Amino acid sequence: MTPATVSAVPSNTDCDVLIVGGGINGCGIARDLAGRGWRVVLCEKDDLASHTSSASTKLIHGGLRYLEHYEFALVRKALQEREVLLRSAPHIMSPLRFVMPHDPSMRPAWMIRIGLFLYDHLARRELLPASRSVDLHRHVAGAALKPEFKRGFVYSDGWVDDARLVVLNALDAKAHGAEVLTRTRCVSAQREAASWTAILESEKGGQRTVRARALVNAAGPWAESFLRGVANPAHGETLATRRLRLVKGSHIVVPRLFEHEHAYIFQNADGRIIFAIPYQDAFTLIGTTDVELNGVDPGSVRISEDEIEYLCAQASRYFRLPVMPEDVVWTYSGVRPLLDDASGDPSAVTRDYFLERNTDAAALLSIWGGKITTFRKLAEDAADEVGRMLGEPRPAWSARAFLPGGRLADWIGEAARPAGDFEQFAAVIRSRHPWLDTGLTRRLAHAYGTRIAEVIGDASSMADLGEEVAPGLHERELRYLQREEWAVNADDVLWRRSKLGLRFTPVQREQVERWLQQNAI
Structure with a gap:
């Protein structure tokens, strides 16, 4: 339409x-x-x-845990939107399978099965496979977990580059x-x-x-x-x-804890859950917390030492190798503006x-x-x-409708399934621009989708992309971000338009800032 x-x-x-x-x-x-x-x-x-919008857990999901609070209408609405969004922008969103190790002291298996059955059937599901039980001693996701976790459940949701x-x-x-x-x-x-x-x-x-x-x-x-x-x-x-009820959610990023592409959802003794998600190829994202804020400017929130210790401790209950505060390479916090419904528990607020x-x-x-x-x-x-x-x-x-860069059919023919469509798209880019570095090709394809043509322009060699201001980041991309995407400083580029800040040294991040200031528009 x-x-x-x-x-x-x-x-x-x-x-x-x-x-x-x-x-x-x-x-x-x-x-x-x-x-x-x-x-x-x-x-x-x-x-x-x-x-808030760049400080999420990066998930397109129905909210499995909201079923415990009887928020069936919200979960149904979110599940309906999940596939709409996955189709609209397959370059920045993708299906993701979640593994929930079963801890009998948390919730009984029958309760989890009922919850997952509802999750599978509350809304029409065409793109994502249904949930199932797994033997963690045989499943690929079990190797990273402590051996006492023998049984688990696998279900589907999605990942998104929120910013x-x-x-x-x-x-x-x-x-x-x-x-x-x-x-x-x-x-x-x-x-x-x-x-x-x-x-x-x-x-x-x-x-x-x-x-x-x-x-x-x-x-x-x-x-x-x-x-x-x-x-x-x-x-x-x-x-x-x-x-409004302002609730801080904090996340930590650590070096990659597992080699497969599944994510984990862990049940905590306090009734909450946390996620451990493959992130930016070389890292694992762990979060989130729920800390009520009173009298604090939402723009100034930072993760606390207690939150870091909490996330490390909860992840370490499940992973074979403990997650320590000294492993953390990056953190971020955001404030969820929740409508005050008089709930005592911040996690239970709608x-x-x-x-x-x-x-x-x-x-x-x-x-x-x-x-x-x-x-x-x-x-x-x-x-x-x-x-x-x-x-x-x-x-x-x-x-x-498609979001900008998401209409891949013009490059690959008739679209079928978002994940497979993106892989076809990436292959087309490689064939059209064989001179592009392989890692750079994939990053640009994910970030810009079909708008990669506007980023690359008429370049026909790596040299045509201009000076490499920092590893894998060239002048032509920076000029595009300034001209088209409202980028002004290094934080805009390195932490919101991309997550290259995770890979760059402080000196390299400063090089990007210096270039942007010297070439401001």
């Missing part, structure tokens, strides 16, 4: 919708609205995906006409009867006034404080807000989203909660709400 065409709009506004927040929800909503023909401006005070997912949504929003302003803070938003007047301030100090018919508050952990401190109500009204519309004056839509797996459905629901508030509903379009 093609996006809607633009219809006549009032002339006294700069845009139809101003979106505050450049995480996965804000960028997903911008993409959906722009694809329906609405005039959209999105502002983000930092880089795209620089907070690139955000960027791809922003690229698609821009392609459909949206204006995406990074490093631009909304410092004031005055509500009037029929429009909003917002003052946007860039990090360099310049200001701009934007008039919009509707405002979408997609500020994530800052959604509540935005309504309390930035959005100004119209005369005679009170701008009510809900309360991960579902709630869209709050307010039409007391100019249209306002606030986004509360959510998870990365359901971002597309959230965006679709939000765009539906905006259309209703503006009195002009427009049809949804994104369920069958």
